[in-house]
Each structure stands twice: as structure tokens, then as C-alpha cells.
Amino acid sequence: GESVGLHLPTLSVQEGDNSIINCAYSNSASDYFIWYKQESGKGPQFIIDIRSNMDKRQGQRVTVLLNKTVKHLSLQIAATQPGDSAVYFCAENTGGFKTIFGAGTRLFVKA
Amino acid sequence: DTEVTQTPKHLVMGMTNKKSLKCEQHMGHRAMYWYKQKAKKPPELMFVYSYEKLSINESVPSRFSPECPNSSLLNLHLHALQPEDSALYLCASSPISGTPGAQPQHFGDGTRLSIL
Numbered sequence: 001g002e003s004v005g006l007h008l009p010t011l012s013v014q015e016g017d018n019s020i021i022n023c024a025y026s027n028s029a030s031d032y033f034i035w036y037k038q039e040s041g042k043g044p045q046f047i048i049d050i051r052s053n054m055d056k057r058q059g060q061r062v063t064v065l066l067n068k069t070v071k072h073l074s075l076q077i078a079a080t081q082p083g084d085s086a087v088y089f090c091a092e093n094t095g096g097f098k099t100i101f102g103a104g105t106r107l108f109v110k111a
Numbered sequence: 112d113t114e115v116t117q118t119p120k121h122l123v124m125g126m127t128n129k130k131s132l133k134c135e136q137h138m139g140h141r142a143m144y145w146y147k148q149k150a151k152k153p154p155e156l157m158f159v160y161s162y163e164k165l166s167i168n169e170s171v172p173s174r175f176s177p178e179c180p181n182s183s184l185l186n187l188h189l190h191a192l193q194p195e196d197s198a199l200y201l202c203a204s205s206p207i208s209g210t211p212g213a214q215p216q217h218f219g220d221g222t223r224l225s226i227l
Contacts, residue, residue, distance in 0.1 A: 008151055032213040043115070043201050043218030044154065051213070089153055097142055097166055097212040101153035 008087060012108040019077040019109075023090030023102045028071060032093035035064060035075045038104075039086045047075070047088075077107075085109045114138055115219035117202050123225045126192060132222045134185040134202030142166075143185040144216060145177060146201040154201055160185065161207060192226045199223050 013019045025033065031052040036044035050057045050064045050073075057064050063076040073090050090102040115136045124130050134143065142161045146154035159167035160179040168177075174196075176188040185202055203216040 032210070034215055036218075041220065043203075043220045044216075046215040046217070049215055093212045095212070097144070097159040097161060099144075099156060099212065099216070101155075104151075104153050 008104050008106045010106045010108065012110060013080050015082060015109055015111050016079055019075075019080045019084070019107060021075045021077075021088050021105045021107065023073040023075075023105075025071050025073055025090065025092045025102065026100065027092060027094045028068075030092040030094050033064070033066060033073050034091045034093075034099075035062075035073075036089045036091060036101075037084075037086045038089065044089060080107075080109050082109045082111055115202055115204055115217050117200075117219035117222050119222055120220070121223045121225075123227060124189070124192065125227050126194075128192075129188070129190045131189065132187040132200055132202075132224075134187075134219060135183055136204040136217070137183055138204060138217065139182075139206070140204035140217070141182060141207045142205045142212075142214075143179060144203040144205075145185070145187055146203065148199040148201055148221070158187075161211065189224075192224075194226050197224055197226045 034049040035047040038044045048059045048062050048064050050066050055066050061078045065074045087104045087106050089104045091099050118133045144159050145157040148154045157171045158177045163179045174191050178186040199221040201221045203218045205214045205216045
């Protein structure tokens with residue numbers, strides 16, 4: 001989706017709780033979706049991806065859910081740890097090599 | 112450590128200067144990307160090279176000139192930049208297999224550019 005405003009949406013969770021980060025994507029023709037984590041001073045880091053022929057994919061402590069009907073993507077992080085604190089971006093591949101990033105969500109993990 | 116190396120990490124330049132940003136990867140990836148990222152915003156795609164040929168130019172002003180001299184290197188030549196061009200410039204690479212673009216990208220840590 002389009003990025004608007006000066007402030008990133010923020011999610012604050014207690015250490016050990018589960019986190020859910022949501023994303024609305026823009027193009028109904030997009031067929032590949034990725035979640036990236038960006039820590040301060042670093043480039044985005046791949047977390048997990050999903051193709052449009054799936055609605056759920058699990059990794060280590062992370063799960064991505066895809067709802068194509070409402071163009072919605074979510075990232076679930078189990079047992080959130082302080083090291084999970086970062087900005088999380090969803091991204092969609094809209095065809096060819098074109099990738100569009102969502103606005104991002106800042107995750108704070110309270111110890 | 113990131114597998115995509117960008118140099119320099121920081122760059123300050125005047126509006127009349129010419130400089131270049133460099134990116135290198137040795138993962139055998141044949142797609143390479145330049146993104147621009149402003150503070151508190153997502154990365155915005157600028158250019159994509161596939162097999163060392165320019166595939167995408169997202170209507171980027173001509174004061175930014177990309178170059179892909181070989182499959183491991185990507186450059187971004189800068190000339191006569193404006194203060195609004197100050198940003199973090201990220202390079203990424205990805206393998207090419209099956210559907211183009213349907214592979215995760217590996218990012219460098221970027222070059223933070225300031226235009227005086």
C-alpha cells in the first residue's frame with residue numbers, strides 16, 4: 001500500500017506474547033508476497049514469503065497468512081523476543097521484477 | 112554480515128558534485144535492484160537489472176544513472192543532485208528462477224546520502 005503520514009504505525013507487545021502485524025496490499029494481480037524486517041541502520045532482511053496459491057505458510061516462530069479476497073496479509077510472530085524489535089514491511093510482487101513495499105509497522109517488545 | 116556490500120556507508124556531497132554508489136554481491140544472483148528510502152518510509156524501487164540489462168526504470172530523474180558492469184557489480188552514478196535526494200540508497204539482489212521477481216531479495220545496509 002501507499003505510505004502516508006509522518007509516523008509509522010506502532011505495535012507494542014510484552015516479551016513472550018504473540019505479535020500480529022497486518023498489511024493491506026494494493027494489486028489484486030500480485031502473486032508473490034514477502035515480509036521483511038528492518039533494524040535501525042540496516043537494510044531489510046527477508047523473513048518469510050508466500051505465493052498466491054497458498055493461504056498460510058509457517059517458518060520458525062513466524063507464520064504468514066494471505067487473504068486474497070480482501071487483499072490482506074498478516075505476519076504472526078510467536079513468543080516475541082526483544083530481538084524482534086524492528087520495522088516490518090510487507091511487499092508485493094506486481095509482475096516482472098517490480099516490488100512494492102507497504103508502509104511498515106514498528107514493533108516494540110517490552111521486556 | 113550482509114551478503115550484499117554497499118560502499119560508501121555515508122556520503123555528503125554538494126549539488127554540483129559527481130559521485131558514485133557501489134554495490135557488490137557474490138551469490139550468483141542475476142537480478143539487482145536500487146531502492147531509495149526516506150526516513151520513516153518504505154523503500155521505493157528505482158531501477159532493476161536482470162542479466163546485466165536494465166529491466167525497470169521507475170521514471171527516475173536522469174541525474175541518477177545506473178550501471179551494471181558485470182553480474183556481481185551495480186553502480187549508481189550521481190550528478191547535480193537536489194537536497195530532496197538526501198536519503199538511504201539500498202541495493203538488493205535476487206536469483207532469477209521461474210517467475211521473474213518471485214524470489215526474496217537480499218539487501219545491503221545502504222548508503223546514507225546527504226546533499227548540501
